Amino acid sequence: MSEVTLIINDEEVKAEEGMTILEAARSVGIDIPTLCYHEKLAPYGACRLCMVEIVRGRGSSLVTSCVYTVEDGLVVKTESEPVIKGRKMLLELMWARAPGITALRHYGIRYGITEVKAIREYGVIVDRATAKFEIEPTFCTLCGLCVRYCAEVEKKNAIGFVGRGTEREVVFFPQIARKWCPGCQECYSLCPTGALPSHYALAEAHHST
């Protein structure tokens, strides 16, 4: 594998061809926030927190660092203004959905988010045509680590996504879960909110048929 040299935050970084920007950055201790990333899993690109700015010629663009592979001479900025502006909003949006969680709290402190101003309460829309948008605050950030780990590493598919848009949720499939989960529980520690054990318990309780 040949070596490439890229510039991250004005620092020269050597990386192997085929590495992603995120991997290259981490290899030299540069911290890029992530939520849905895990070394054992295929990059998912859902949280968007790892987006960074790359500069090309006169223009620049935002790319997903967990997916974008390094190039020789690539100029990367991981804490530029548009990047931080976006991260702040993303964190606010995440906490608006899941107000009780402490995940990524240290990033909130780093970026000076003292209040979630994006929305007052995550609640009910009363509108006939959109009657389905009645959502309650949850403990799930939909990072997908549990679903993907169970599918890609354990290959049991005991837990999965259902629904679309804001109705998307993570669901244990009781008939499969009760067979495998008690002996595994690997996803419990992966979950950034720690809500999985109770989630499993609830799913088990419902499975009476």
Add this chain to the structure above:
Amino acid sequence: MARGLAKINEIDGKYGSNKSALIQILLEIQRENNWLPKDTLMWVSQKLGVPLTETYHVVTFYKAFSLMPKGRHSITVCLGTACHVRGAPRLLDRVIETLKIKPGESSTDMRFSLDTVNCLGCCALGPVMVVDSVYYGKPSTKQIEQIFATCE
């Protein structure tokens, strides 16, 4: 159930055991049966070697699928942009008031199911309501009542 299974086998035979045929197979079953029972979903997943979680994600992701039995008569109101601008929300309100159910629901006597759709492509008629594949453009409140009254 035996007849249903035979039908499913027929549909499945048409597509083979190719995982990528999941959506096409489910669409045909949905068309035949009007909804997708849990047993059917488990059976199709097994046949195609698709994880049950993925099948469920597919049927809850795409709007064509129904996991609950639907009413005998399907009522659809178009909420496309052109219809919206011509007053579709008011039409929907009147339909909801008459049927006493919301979009996505079926009446308790299983007579009606109400859905909305985002553009059927007959904007010149808008706002459009479809009852069992018959299209009605700009129906008045009275017409709506009359049409529903003829649905057994």
Add this chain to the structure above:
Amino acid sequence: MPRLNSATDLERFRREILAKRDGTRTVSVTNGTDGRTRGSQNVVRAFVEEIERQGLREKVEVKSAGCHGFCEKEPIAIILPDEICYVGVKPEDVPEIVSQTLANSKIIERLLYEDPTTGQRITKETDIPFYKYQNRTVLGNNRFIDMESIDDYIAIGGYSALAKALFEMTPEQVLQEVKKANLRGRGGGGFPAGIKWETTRNAPGEIKYVIVNADEGDPGAYMDRSLLEGNPRSVLEGLLIGAHTIGSHQGVIYVRQEYPLAVENLSIALEQAREYGLLGTNILGSGFDFDVEVHRGAGAFVSGEESGLMRAIEGRVGEPRPRYVYPAVRGLWGMPTNINNVETWATVPLIINKGAEWFTSIGTERSKGTKLFSLVGKVNNTGLVEVPMGMTLRDVIFDIGGGIPGGKKFKAVQTGGPSGGVIPESLLDTPVDFDELTKLGSIMGSGGMIVMDEDTCVVDVARYFFNFLAGESCGKCLPCREGIYQMLKILNRICSGEGEVGDVELLEEIAEVVRDFSLCALGGTAPNPVLSTIRYFRDEYEAHIREKRCPAGVCKALISYYIEPEKCQACLICLRECPVGTITGGKNLIHIIDQDKCTKCGTCLEVCPPRFGAITRLSGVKVPEPVLQGTEVIRKRGRKK
């Protein structure tokens, strides 16, 4: 029907068809989905029966055709070769048409189109203003083809471009022609098709795919449906030419769930093509093998996005993927794949037959050729129009569209569907052009053109689009899923009178992040409707927020209906028509609306006789205290009962 095994076979067959039809007349009836909702199936049937009955079967052909474009006036029957155009035809009119026009060349005045401004009746189809200003190179052929007939398509020169591409040109030459023509994608992206083809052609790998994107998810756009219903073979021919150029032997046509007639007609077209040797193995004896599958969508707007579409074809949830490699290099099943829109493919045979030079002679500097638009909403002539790039929006809406009905004032036109924006009156002289529209904060999109008038509330329109997008977001990535939802909540609050100062700024702030951080183009373009309405109609947002007033009188929470006591003549009409019985009063007694029970449906305003005009819609002002129940009306002097 023996197979056509060479270009000469095809040409000879074409001449045979034409010879057989020499001297006959044709009546072409619009029978696409739009027409069928207005009873065109019965009209077609009536023609077939009547022509049989009057013994004219050898002399007259009936064509069940796709949409001609003038949907407002369907069912339309065109008599060819005379080009006589009858509009709003009913089955009862058919016997007369057959005996008078088809048998005796006599025109039936009352069935001709009447020009609303001059009152003149127009005979020839191409003289009708709606058609006169169009340039119908792509959609125009719908008139000459029965939707289920391959012979009709061959008769007008169908598949000759394919023959030319297979036998008279090399794939490289075809590619250069398409590149020279600068054919930009008609599905919304506007990306040069030639470059896409070239990238796919040059990508390493033996197996390559070509896909027709017929998902057409933009609400209000139905151009692709009309092409697929009325002339599916033009799309197929383009696909074949592209496949041969790229080196692909397998194609997929992905049609959205809501288009059953298009799927049916496509299947018929494919079967026939296989029979004639125009699809499958050894096409036209050239040695080129290619076949195609039809794949139905299952109801998801996001599956119209390229990577979502490919996942749907693979039988998976149609979620887009983060990718920095184009489908042209790694697409369906990981193979090089070229995806183009229906209209783009249908334009290819024209470019091959008439040449890139002809194509580039139409249009502007960077947007060549013609474009189909669905002109809908508050416009007189609703329908599908095909105009040369460069025609101004004003000309499209007023010359072709016939302006705004009811004498109302134009407010804005929305282009590009949920990814697009509004264009106000001051910018109506903008030419239809990919880059010009993008500069204004909108996009060309797939061609939806929704016209709005003074009675349309742009905040409500923005909310409508966000409602749509919130329901269609796949939900995978945080900014799109949460950001769109939050913006929808804010817009809902504004429309229900709970807007707060700072809401517009908050909308803009969230919009920027949704635009820049979303995974795919759904999230990436979602902010456009709100950003463009704020850009051009900020005062309307401010009115909703600061004055709790909806200038267009649409947002229910901000309007009230009020019967002016001095004008009410107690005719009892509104009282009876009110669907919730909220109007009190009686004979000679002033009618009063109970504001607490009123559902703001607006029926009373609609039914109050214009000569009284007693009902007004108020917004942003307090509703006056009602008069006492039982107050008698004030009769106007000299008023006729």
